[in-house]
Amino acid sequence: MKSRIHNRFTQLHKQGGKALVTFITAGDPDLATTAALLPRMAEAGADIIELGIPFSDPMADGPTIQRASERALAQGVTLEAVLAMVSQVREQVSAPIVLMGYSNPIYSYGWQRFAQDAVQAGIDGLLLVDLPPEEAGELLPAARAAGLEIIFLLTPTSDATRITQVSRCGSGFLYYVTVTGVTGARQSVSTSLEHELQTVRNTIRLPVVAGFGISTPEQAAQVAAAADGVVVGSAIVKLFEQYQGEPLQTEVTGLIRSLKRAITP
Secondary structure (H helix, E strand, C coil): CCHHHHHHHHHHHHHCEEEEEEEEEEEEEEEEEHHHHHHHHHHHHEEEEEEECCCCCCCCCHHHHHHHHHHHHHHHCCCHHHCCCCHHHHHHHHCCEEHHHHHHHHHHHHHHHHHHHHHHHHHEEEEECCCCHHCCCHHHHHHHHHEEECCECCCCCHHHHHHHHHHHHHCCCCEEEECCCCCCCCCCCCHHHHHHHHHHHHHCCCCCECCCCCCCHHHHHHCCCCCCCCECHHHHHHHCCCCCCCHHHHHHHHHHHHHHHHCCC
């Protein structure tokens, strides 16, 4: 049986479309808000939703997403609570859901137990920023047995050996980081992105989405022209610092609609 992620990319490919991958932090400002937003994000045009696992010591997240994690942690949000929340709303959300975060909470939970519980909750994939393929020996077999896609990152500094490792171990899709450094809105997209993505595509057959710093519909369209999809995170998460309640949901879904229109042929 094909995964929801595979089916979404297959559907988009048949339509000549590109995937919009949107990121928010679970539990920011509380889990009830996250639960209410997930189905509305999918309805607004999010093809895949990345749900950040709140973590106290991020290494790749800029200040916007760090503050989102701090707000969620201040509410006592745990990994168990995130899984329970997803389980409650899964039938209302048409988009695949990917958890994104860092290794420590998953390691503490237990690789096999997490893979089983995540799939049971309705999670489709997992991306751990600090877990490269060569260190994923315990997670990969547990994930394959449970049916959980494991998504890896590549960056502009990834060499041929790393690209080959990811090609061999990854599933679902590949997340290509458009810049070196941390997440956060950027003023422009690298002029070498198309060439970099072509180098990756020569080895990897998975769909390739690109992100880190994409903040406007114009940037999203530029990236989507070279990739199978575009990831937008900080631009959405910033709205959580400016709005709350129904105005927050309206702003988030409005931005998602504008991003989806920009990458739709």
